[in-house]
């Protein structure tokens with residue numbers, strides 16, 4: 001066996017990943033970190049920046065993230081401007097050429113996903129924090145999890161071709177487990193097709209589109225704008241007219257307004273996790289939907305469904 005000097009080892013560690021060395025991945029969110037683990041297995045080392053219980057629009061840009069980004073071979077981002085308020089300066093300050101936008105080690109996970117709410121026509125400030133590239137909460141459709149996992153697997157194959165067969169078989173296994181789980185979730189949600197609900201923020205269009213729920217309004221008057229009394233009164237009126245009995249709220253929003261709307265309308269407020277890590281039992285992408293589908297179904301059973 002050839003002996004490597006410490007200097008050579010350090011040089012190897014600093015260069016592109018050698019065969020059998022783990023690809024060092026940073027993901028902007030825990031969802032992307034888990035999907036990377038699903039296909040990368042023990043051939044990747046993954047960490048995420050945002051925690052699943054945090055509002056992904058607003059993440060504190062800690063200097064420790066810059067050091068981690070400096071050492072990354074691959075950065076996986078949600079894109080569609082979700083991270084626009086905090087990620088670009090971190091990536092810039094990492095001075096890591098490999099992971100700058102457009103570089104080989106920068107993967108925008110949205111590029112192969114189904115994106116909803118792409119605005120047509122002109123965007124004005126009056127529309128609130130509208131995402132010009134469409135709704136960035138797209139991972140909340142399990143089908144998009146499949147597209148994201150495939151994009152990550154393809155990228156890993158390019159970066160570590162010696163492990164191509166490994167990544168491809170991990171992806172095939174994930175695809176199979178996801179397909180089995182999707183049958184279960186679809187069956188659980190089937191009785192509630194067309195049911196009208198309200199959500200706090202526009203986090204759930206991919207989830208509701210996939211499972212056939214109809215979102216008739218939002219607690220926020222416009223995306224990113226806090227609740228206002230006049231909008232709340234309008235929303236209460238609309239919920240009464242349309243007999244809406246469920247309000248979905250992300251874990252990082254204040255429950256005061258949703259609770260007062262619930263008191264007025266007899267609706268149930270349900271705090272639903274939008275991400276892996278959003279609750280202690282949500283340790284991976286499949287458990288995210290196990291958790292959320294179970295919660296929605298048991299809430300609808302209690303409110304009597306339709």
Ligand SMILES: [Zn+2]
Pocket residue numbers: 057136137201202203223
């Ligand atoms: Zn949003």
